[in-house]
Amino acid sequence: MGTKLIIIGGYLGAGKTTALNKLGQILSEKNHIVGFITNDQASELVDTAILRRNGKLTSEVSGKSFSSDFKGFMGAVIQMSIANSADIILAEPVGSYADLSAALFQPIKDKWKHLLTLGPLSVLIDPVRLRGLLDTRNRGPYHRTSYILQKQMEEADFIVINKIDLLSKAELNYLMDRTSKKWPQAKVFGVSALTGENMDEWINEVLASEEAGLHSAELDHDLYTEEEASLGWLNASILLKGTSVDWKYLIWNFLSLLYRRLLQRGIAVGHIKCILQNNSGYLTGNITGTSRGVSLQGELTADDHAMLLFNARVQMPPEELEPLVFDTLQRICNTSIEYDILAQKCLKPGPPITVHNNIEHDNFDH
Ligand SMILES: Nc1nc2c(ncn2[C@@H]2O[C@H](COP(=O)(O)OP(=O)(O)OP(=O)(O)O)[C@@H](O)[C@H]2O)c(=O)[nH]1
Ligand SMILES: [Mg+2]
Structure with missing residues (x-):
């Protein structure tokens, strides 16, 4: 019923924009009208330019996160839905953001269910950063970005291990198994946004499910702010x-x-x-x-x-x-x-x- 809003989170560089592009292609082939919303702390966004270059109907929320600028975000969603007749909206929050479930999904579920259905919160992750999270002894240079990453995983409905074209079958099986055990609340997928591998399986489940934002992460605001401020x-x-x-x-x-x-x-x-x-x-x-x-x-x-x-x-x-x-x-x-x-x-x-x-x-x- 109504427009489906699909929010795809994940850390910086996980492949969100690449995934939006590929999903847009897959969904357009299925005759959906797809709108895109990007987000950043400042304007001059590479992501918006990439999506527009690929002919995508794209709106940008810049200067604040989707939840801090809830008005701007919902304005963009409604514009896409009503003025542009989009039946699916794909939104990419800024990559250093966690707390999407509590700060964005819950208010949308409370106040907008007459107009929108929300897809599950998918969190994309790069295998290199995932290995760093799973193996705490070997975090290398990523240890200072692991708090936000950890919180993103905890609030995910779906965890999507991206860039599987760079993994062997054995590595993928190992990562999928460890991920399912460490974050049992989430369903785990392995995809390549670049090649399109397994993207159909993931998006079909997103479209079929109406359970979204089921898990909130407990945030320590001091730790979160410290990590954000280090960037x-x-x-x-x-x-x-x-x-x-x-x-x-x-x-x-x-x-x-x-x-x-x-x-x-x-x-x-x-x-x-x-x-x-x-x-x-x-x-x-x-x-x-x-x-x-x-x-x-x-x-x-x-x-x-x-x-x-x-x-x-x-x-x-x-x-x-x-x-x-x-x-x-x-x-x-x-x-x-x-x-x-x-x-x-x-x-x-x-x-x-x-x-x-x-x-x-x-x-x-x-
Ligand atoms: N090999 C491989 N590379 C990928 C894949 N998906 C994305 N990439 C690459 O990863 C890099 C980052 O991709 P983006 O889609 O810009 O990542 P993002 O999550 O949108 O990044 P931010 O918006 O900065 O948070 C680019 O060089 C992509 O080409 C994939 O499935 N396989
Ligand atoms: Mg991006």
């Missing part, structure tokens, strides 16, 4: 100009040098992502901080200009992140490529807000 956030949009520039080579060099400089300082990466676009197409670049290095996708022909959207979530103070990124860009562009920073925002993500102190839930006039 620096930089969003920027930059116009690049040169003569017949090999854009792929340029972005590869920029991300590789940035990653090397972060590694040299022993700094953990949450997710660094960018999209470079011009009339000929687009390129995306990612560093997920899971020892996989830089990855690039897409094509862009050599040309004189391109727009770069850049989002970094890194474990360092924002006032150090910003000069590091722009100094790296300057070194790569050198004298042959000019760049204009058209917009930028550097920040620490704000503290979490729960349903108990979020007055906007009560004030929202629907």
Whole structure:
């Protein structure tokens, strides 16, 4: 009945946007009209640009989380549902957020059931971060991001181990088994959002189930806030100009040098992502901080200009992140490529807000 709202959580770089893209494709083939909602602490979002580049009807809630800006989020949902006739809405909350069940699912279930059905809360996880959570002796550089990750797992209705194309069958079976035992409240899936493997099985269960947000995680706000505050956030949009520039080579060099400089300082990466676009197409670049290095996708022909959207979530103070990124860009562009920073925002993500102190839930006039 009504529009189905499917919220897909998971830590930074788990593959949420890739999954939204793939699910959108699968659902459109089944004749659904699908709307997308992205979220971040600041505008200039790579995720929104990627979804729109793929022709998706996409709305953005930026500046606050979905639950802190409940009004903005529900406004986007209603707009998609009524004005755009979407019968399925896929929403991606910001990756460093937990507490979705209590702060978002419960108020929607309380007040919006006449208009929406909620799909189960699916939490995507990267196998490398999952191994770090399961094996507490071997967390490597991820130990400082494990509290939020842990809370995301505790509140999940469905835990979705993503990137199974990178795992052997034996590794996948081991991880599925350990995950089911450690978080028995959740149903566990293994998928590849990139190749589409098992995505049908997962989305069919999401569509069939009307039980959503059944588990809340007990949050220690001090620990949560401390972990969030350890991340620096930089969003920027930059116009690049040169003569017949090999854009792929340029972005590869920029991300590789940035990653090397972060590694040299022993700094953990949450997710660094960018999209470079011009009339000929687009390129995306990612560093997920899971020892996989830089990855690039897409094509862009050599040309004189391109727009770069850049989002970094890194474990360092924002006032150090910003000069590091722009100094790296300057070194790569050198004298042959000019760049204009058209917009930028550097920040620490704000503290979490729960349903108990979020007055906007009560004030929202629907
Ligand atoms: N091999 C592999 N890579 C994947 C898969 N899904 C996503 N990725 C890659 O993981 C990186 C991060 O993917 P995103 O979809 O941007 O992750 P996200 O969870 O939306 O990240 P944030 O929005 O920053 O939290 C990209 O380089 C993707 O190509 C997958 O199934 N297999
Ligand atoms: Mg994303």
